[in-house]
Amino acid sequence: MDFRELTVSSAAKGMARGDFSSEELVRALIAEVGKSDGQIGAYLSFDRDGALAAAREADSRRRQGDCPPLLGIPVAIKDLINVSGQPCGCASKILEGYVSTYDATVVSRLKKAGAICAGRVNMDEFAMGSSTENSAFRVTRNPHDLSRTPGGSSGGSAASVAGFEALCALGTDTGGSIRQPASFCGIVGFKPTYGRVSRYGVTAFASSLDQVGPMTHDTEDAAMLMNALAGADPRDGTTALEPVPDFVKAIEGASLKGLKIGLPKEYFIGGTDPEVMAAVRNAIDLCAASGAEIVDVSLPHTEYAMAVYYIVAPAEASANLARFDAVRYGRRAQGVQDLGAMYGKSRMEGFGQEVKRRIILGTYVLSSGYYDAYYGRALKARTLIRRDFENVFGKVDFLLTPVSPTPAFKLGSLPDPLKMYLNDLFTIPASLAGLPAVSVPAGKTDASLPVGIQLIAPPFRDDALLRAARAFELARGRAA
């Protein structure tokens, strides 16, 4: 068994056939991590003993004939998702010493499907960033070019899969944090419709935007994970009661023929790297050649999306991160004499620059005298952005856009936070509208840097979206 050749699907089949056990699979994974992670730096921690024990238990279940779909499959977990008994650091110093006392719903669902939570992967601190450079602990490098970022904030998730030191990973996406790193690393990154997957146990960044999603080698793996993850959760009041389709069945026989694909003109403006644009144009041609109908459309309020996001997300984050006050858990500063000083020093020392920047920004836009001008107005603009998509989906089935204006950039090359924010230009609008969106590999630059395309679908058409992505994948020749 060559771990580097496996996908979730082929590994599941291999174990079902008895070609190898889960324990052998996890040992192979551990070997790969040992070999590569010194260079890639995707992992923050890896509980070897725990993973092997879980693998042995999976093998035992299989022997007893109890074979749920993800039995014995290791999944890398982004560091902001609670796994009982594991540290949940969110790549931040402020959560030093915090060990989860409960499983996030997505984790308990994975466990129920037989999967193994193996290893916690790196991210931008509290999911704030587009390069994973904001991690308080280590640098993660893009496996395609170690001098470049893997993207962010789910950079560890993307790099571990792309570097063959994870079979698949969970990431989270608030403004593009699954899609952009997936594009940078040449893998599939799926952001479900807001409310499709439970956020219970997932440390909140922006409550009205966050979603957990699979990051995988291909769309079939993503479908297998979505089957385990999706569905209403009584512990998360924002999950939808929409019935959950069988994603694996939904992608069978996928074809681009007859699909109406819209190209929003606002995403095809100048400023995007020409090699990225070339890869996207090739993808569009491929769709057309495969029988899809390409339609030009417009999302007129796209230009306000960045501003809306960088008001709404920090505002929600400023409240969500208020709980990190060193009172009940986490790192408490030393040498303080009163409550205010304890709060101040603990948070000053515990939070990184970008996190502080967003907390201050978020507090400001909510403050008395500024609420109406900023937050109140942003909420209204958000509605207009959502309506743009509603109008357009009356004419087309999906939208196709670039994922990011550039391919993976060099580590340390974007010190200006505002320039860093521009990475999310194409991914933010779908987040604001709560739509399902996916990044699928579409090609490479001359320097062999991966470029993905983004497909966006109407709310709760996650299955159709994955199916369209599958169709594109097949058309490109990445066979199952």
Added chain:
Amino acid sequence: MNYSATIGLETHVQLKTRTKMFCACALDTASDPNTNVCPVCLGYPGALPVMNKKAVKLTVMTGMMLGCEINGRSSFDRKNYFYPDMAKNYQISQNAAPLCLGGGVAIEASSGGRKFVRINHIHLEEDAAKINHYVRNSGIDFNRGGTPLMEIVGEPDLSSADEAIAYLAALKEMLVYAGISDCNLEEGNMRSDVNISVRAEGQSRLGTKVEIKNMNTFRGIHAAIEYEVARQISVLSQGGKIVQETRRWDTDLGVTQSMRNKENAHDYRYFPEPDLVPVELSRELLEEWRREIPELPEARRQRMAGEYGLTAYDADVLAKDKAKADFFEAAAVKAKNPKAFCNLFMTDVMAYVNANVPDLSCAYVKETAPALSALFLLLEEGKINGPTMKELLPEVLGGKIRDPGAAVAERGLGAVSDASMIESLVDSVIAANEKSVNDYKAGKKAAMGFLVGQVMKLSKGKADPKIAGGILAKRLS
């Protein structure tokens, strides 16, 4: 110079739900500290709030009882401030669209007559944890954190300490009656922030107001208001100015004191709670909830007095306690003389219940009332006598006798009311008790009691003592 006081109350009521406002932890503050807690009410990373439907229902029912307009689409907001008793350092509350608007309470005015105290709105929120201060540090008990709290914000229509207490007492009675809250003041079930200002006679503008937060007992609130009003009048009449501030009431010293940390007006940065969808209440649901509102004390008092021929005093005592009133009405339903039943109920029945039935529940009433009713009916029909009835009463109330008629038959306790039988018993007693007979004839009325007792003894307690007394009197006159 005469001054008048203006007082407004914001009353926080802990709702009688089984679990907390946003999580499934039990509502039980009596347990050891930090034992009824979970990731949600502890504000752990990744925790999310989920709505407690009963809390919404109890708040809406309160609004209906107070004549409020119910908001069919209500939403929650985050109220942001840092304090160790707030696990998330924001409180989930309501600001933009509270559940109930308007309404009010009628009370006796200080100047005589009735007065309507208006309510601004009622909203729902979560309670903070409890901070216990020790010598060298403070401990935070999150058992209370997350308790559903209903805040009733009254308009400043009150003009005296007496009126404030009348308002709170009226609220308390209604809330306890309808099962909304236990309103146990000692346990902090009902706490009020008191806003007080005074102004000179003839001045139309309201004076500067002072807030006294977190007051529990009615006695404390009354004393604090009287003190603060006097203090403000004293300051103003000496040419001083009232500082807008929060003061605390010192029970031991009997004064309000300026709080050392000057509380600046907080900017709570309210914004819509993204983790909770708005609450939508259909007409059907509201009607269903409205039907569950019980008849309120005032109305019940009047009806019971009329229906059962009770005195105002008896009606008042009974109607005050919903469980007792329910029990009474269930048992009195067949009584030929409800007033007589009431007398029995208020004495022997209540004595037993108060001593032995700590929880006068619906289940207890359902099981016991029919038997009690049947027992009294046996008495009224003369099938048993008074002493027998009193003998069987504890067993009926204790649930041991379900069918009094059968018990009477089994034990042979049927009253002997046959006059001829009693006559022969009376003759025996007269014959055997010459001294007492002579005492009675000589004018010692007490001897009659002794003789009746002897008849009862002979009849093994089954003779009707009234009839026996009557026959004795006739014989000996």
